[in-house]
Structures are given as structure tokens and as C-alpha cells.
Amino acid sequence: MSATVNPPVAFTQDELGWVSWIDPLPEAELTERHYAGLVDRSRAKSEYFRLLVRDPEVLEARTKTDKDIFYNVVDGLPRAERELAAAATSRYNGCIYCASVHARFASTYSKRRDDVQRLLDEGVKADLGERWNAVVKASVALASTPIAFGPANIAELRRAGLDDAEIVDVINGASFFNWANRLMLSLGEPSK
Amino acid sequence: MMSTQDIIDTLAGIEPGSALDAVRARRLQARENAQKSYLSLFEPIDAGDVSLLERAAVAAFVTGLHGESPVATFYREKLAASAGGAALLGAIDAEIARGKTSGPYGSYPAGPLSVENTAGLIYRVSAASKPALGARLAAALEHAHLLVFRPRDAAAADMKALLDAGWSATGIVTFSQLVAFLSFQVRVVSGLRTLAAVNA
Numbered sequence: 001m002s003a004t005v006n007p008p009v010a011f012t013q014d015e016l017g018w019v020s021w022i023d024p025l026p027e028a029e030l031t032e033r034h035y036a037g038l039v040d041r042s043r044a045k046s047e048y049f050r051l052l053v054r055d056p057e058v059l060e061a062r063t064k065t066d067k068d069i070f071y072n073v074v075d076g077l078p079r080a081e082r083e084l085a086a087a088a089t090s091r092y093n094g095c096i097y098c099a100s101v102h103a104r105f106a107s108t109y110s111k112r113r114d115d116v117q118r119l120l121d122e123g124v125k126a127d128l129g130e131r132w133n134a135v136v137k138a139s140v141a142l143a144s145t146p147i148a149f150g151p152a153n154i155a156e157l158r159r160a161g162l163d164d165a166e167i168v169d170v171i172n173g174a175s176f177f178n179w180a181n182r183l184m185l186s187l188g189e190p191s192k
Numbered sequence: 193m194m195s196t197q198d199i200i201d202t203l204a205g206i207e208p209g210s211a212l213d214a215v216r217a218r219r220l221q222a223r224e225n226a227q228k229s230y231l232s233l234f235e236p237i238d239a240g241d242v243s244l245l246e247r248a249a250v251a252a253f254v255t256g257l258h259g260e261s262p263v264a265t266f267y268r269e270k271l272a273a274s275a276g277g278a279a280l281l282g283a284i285d286a287e288i289a290r291g292k293t294s295g296p297y298g299s300y301p302a303g304p305l306s307v308e309n310t311a312g313l314i315y316r317v318s319a320a321s322k323p324a325l326g327a328r329l330a331a332a333l334e335h336a337h338l339l340v341f342r343p344r345d346a347a348a349a350d351m352k353a354l355l356d357a358g359w360s361a362t363g364i365v366t367f368s369q370l371v372a373f374l375s376f377q378v379r380v381v382s383g384l385r386t387l388a389a390v391n392a
Contacts, residue, residue: 009304062229064228146258149383149386154390165215168387171387174383183368186338
């Protein structure tokens with residue numbers, strides 16, 4: 001839609017923009033039903049969310065699912081590794097935009113920026129140490145179609161020290177990005 | 193709205209009171225909103241832009257492409273039970289058989305990632321199935337296959353193809369959420385079933 005799109009051609013931790021291919025709702029047309037769907041009112045400024053809010057009920061439920069999977073840290077997997085699952089899934093599916101956001105978060109929470117960058121540069125086979133390798137491998141197995149996740153992935157996650165609640169966080173985080181990637185990739189494109 | 197049994201628990205075989213039930217209870221908002229996502233897509237308050245039959249047909253196709261599973265069976269039965277759905281079962285089954293492959297594959301924007309480009313099936317609905325499916329659903333299945341197996345190939349032209357086939361912008365958003373949500377749901381169910389089986 002926009003003439004100013006400058007698509008990135010490589011995976012990056014830089015901040016990217018995103019431009020919709022179909023019309024978002026104009027901010028002036030948003031009703032209370034739409035604001036409920038946006039969850040955070042400030043999201044009315046985002047082209048992506050004003051597009052998704054065309055179906056406000058689905059957007060609201062999706063956003064709340066996302067927030068709990070990634071931000072509810074009362075227990076379970078550390079934030080860094082939930083973000084790693086999201087970044088690895090995005091790298092494997094090929095979503096440059098989602099990978100940029102969640103690689104950045106993984107770096108922030110883990111302080112392992114160089115390892116995260118190797119995931120982006122070398123791909124999901126990059127050697128990131130036993131625990132991260134197990135998370136990346138499980139995420140990739142889940143993202144494959146047909147789904148390749150099996151008992152060997154669970155054994156590997158356990159050897160790396162994850163308990164069942166943490167394994168469920170890997171499953172949820174990686175699975176969720178198969179949702180997110182398909183929206184970002186199919187409704188518009190990233191811009192530098 | 194939450195009166196329906198939790199669909200992920202049902203499909204993953206998670207029993208009330210089990211260890212995995214307790215783990216899921218610690219992410220109650222995620223559990224409840226995955227369920228609300230399902231209900232919003234399959235029992236919407238407004239089905240004006242995407243009919244219930246279209247939702248059921250796309251769901252049977254998408255989950256069928258992922259292979260045999262309780263999820264695929266569930267949505268195939270949902271299609272069979274939908275008004276007008278039984279007449280589509282043959283065409284959907286035939287298209288699943290034609291569309292099955294392994295993903296993700298596809299191309300990146302020209303540049304350093306081009307070495308990772310992977311060729312694969314570019315699926316199109318068969319001429320034999322088109323009369324039963326109609327133009328709108330035929331376009332939807334082709335787009336759903338793109339999203340399932342090669343989402344990185346999606347382009348602005350694919351939006352135009354859907355608009356040309358009669359899909360509204362709002363309908364495209366709902367339809368995209370449907371395919372994307374199912375991509376999530378089928379994986380959560382598969383992951384949790386695997387974990388439950390290992391623990392059994």
C-alpha cells in the first residue's frame with residue numbers, strides 16, 4: 001500500500017516497521033467494541049492492530065493468550081527462553097519481523113546477544129549450548145508440518161533441566177508463534 | 193461463553209485432576225483465551241464476512257493437511273455436521289490428499305537469505321473440486337495451503353486474489369486468524385499429548 005516500504009533482506013535485531021497490504025480501520029472509526037478487542041488502547045496507533053481489530057473478539061482472545069504465555073512469570077520458564085522459543089520459531093518459519101522483535105527480547109532478558117545473533121545469522125542449527133539447543137530443536141520440531149515433535153524432544157528438554165511446567169511453556173511459546181508468524185507474514189510486510 | 197468443554201484439553205486427552213491439568217491451571221488466562229479464540233472463530237457473534245460453513249471447510253482442510261490426528265478428526269466431523277458440509281466432504285478430502293507435503297518452505301527477499309530458498313509444491317485446487325467448492329472457497333483453500341506450508345511466500349498479490357474472489361477485508365482478517373489459530377491449536381494439542389504419553 002505504501003510507496004515507502006524498504007523491506008529488510010536479512011534477519012536482524014534492529015527495530016523494524018510493518019506495513020499492511022489491506023486497509024486497517026481508521027482510528028476515527030473505532031468503537032468501544034474495537035477498543036475492547038485492542039486490550040491496550042494505545043494499540044489504536046498501530047497499523048497492524050487496527051487491521052486485526054476488524055475482528056475484535058478474535059483479536060482480544062489472541063492478545064490475552066499471548067500475554068499470559070509470555071508475561072506470566074510467577075513460575076515456569078524464564079522470560080528469555082520463552083522469547084528464544086518465539087525467535088527460533090520465527091527464524092524457522094521465515095518471519096523476519098517477528099524474529100527481530102523476539103530476538104531483541106531474548107537478548108535483553110538473557111544478556112546473550114551474540115548467541116541470539118548467531119541464531120539469526122546461522123539459522124536454527126546454530127550451536128547455542130545444551131539448554132538453548134534443546135529449546136530451539138523442540139520449537140523447530142513443533143513448527144514443522146507434519147509436526148515432528150516427539151518423546152525425544154521431551155527427553156532432551158529434561159536432560160537440559162526443564163520440568164513439565166517449563167516444557168509446557170516451550171510448547172505454548174513455540175506453538176503461539178505459528179499463529180503470530182502467519183498473521184505478520186500474510187497480511188503485510190516489514191520495512192526498515 | 194465458557195460453557196463448552198475446553199477444546200484443547202479434550203483433544204489432548206487431559207483429564208481433570210491430572211498433572212498436566214494442574215500445569216495448565218497455572219496459565220489460566222492462556223487456557224481460557226485459547227478457548228475464547230476457538231469460540232470466537234467457530235461460534236462468532238457475526239458470521240457475515242465468513243460463513244460457518246466456510247470456517248468448517250477451511251478448518252477441516254488445514255488440520256487435514258497436518259496429517260491424521262484427533263484435531264483433524266474433530267474438524268472433519270464438525271464439517272460433516274455443518275449445514276451443507278456433508279456435500280463438501282468428498283472435495284475437501286480429495287484436496288487434502290493433493291495438498292499434503294512437508295513445510296515450511298518458500299523464498300526470501302533477494303539477498304543473503306536467498307541461499308535458504310526451498311522449492312516445494314505450489315498448490316492449486318483441482319478442476320474437479322471447483323464446482324463443489326465454488327470460487328470463494330477454492331481461493332480460500334489455495335491461500336490456506338500457502339499459510340500452512342510456505343507462509344514466507346505470502347505477497348500483496350495473494351490479498352488481491354482473495355479480494356477478487358469475493359472476500360472482504362474483514363473476511364480476510366477473520367480467515368487469516370482462523371488458519372493461524374489452527375496452526376497454534378494443532379501444535380499445542382500435539383505437544384501436550386506427547387508430554388502426557390511420556391508421563392503415562
